[in-house]
Amino acid sequence: MRIGELAERTATSRRLLRYYEEQGLIIASRGPNGYRDYDEAAVDRVIQVRGLLDAGLPTRIIKQILPCLDKPRTIYFPDATPEMIATLEEELDRMTRRAECLLRNRDAIAEYLDAVREYDAARPAGTPQPSSASRHASSS
Numbered sequence: 446m447r448i449g450e451l452a453e454r455t456a457t458s459r460r461l462l463r464y465y466e467e468q469g470l471i472i473a474s475r476g477p478n479g480y481r482d483y484d485e486a487a488v489d490r491v492i493q494v495r496g497l498l499d500a501g502l503p504t505r506i507i508k509q510i511l512p513c514l515d516k517p518r519t520i521y522f523p524d525a526t527p528e529m530i531a532t533l534e535e536e537l538d539r540m541t542r543r544a545e546c547l548l549r550n551r552d553a554i555a556e557y558l559d560a561v562r563e564y565d566a567a568r569p570a571g572t573p574q575p576s577s578a579s580r581h582a583s584s585s
């Protein structure tokens with residue numbers, strides 16, 4: 446597939462896709478006309494790269510661990526230095542803390558929505574709905 450289709454299917458700009466290619470995160474073959482051509486696996490790879498970037502991993506680490514994340518899940522990492530292992534452990538801890546924070550925030554928002562919906566359901570029909578500011582103040 447051409448870069449435009451990959452960009453559309455992954456909701457990623459062409460510029461970012463070119464950057465991922467420069468960094469060795471994705472690979473494209475070139476047609477006789479010089480156009481990039483990506484295989485179907487590139488869609489999953491781009492989504493995976495974006496997820497790892499969103500999690501805060503730098504591209505230099507992503508490049509090193511991507512081969513370990515391919516299927517089948519055969520882990521082969523002959524050049525893992527103690528520094529790389531320490532960096533990955535730190536990133537894992539940071540991601541875990543971030544995931545726990547996101548889960549707490551998700552649960553708090555869900556609880557707030559439940560309370561708002563319960564309040565709205567209990568309100569007699571025809572009663573004007575209070576502004577969001579006064580509703581928030583009354584629930585505090």
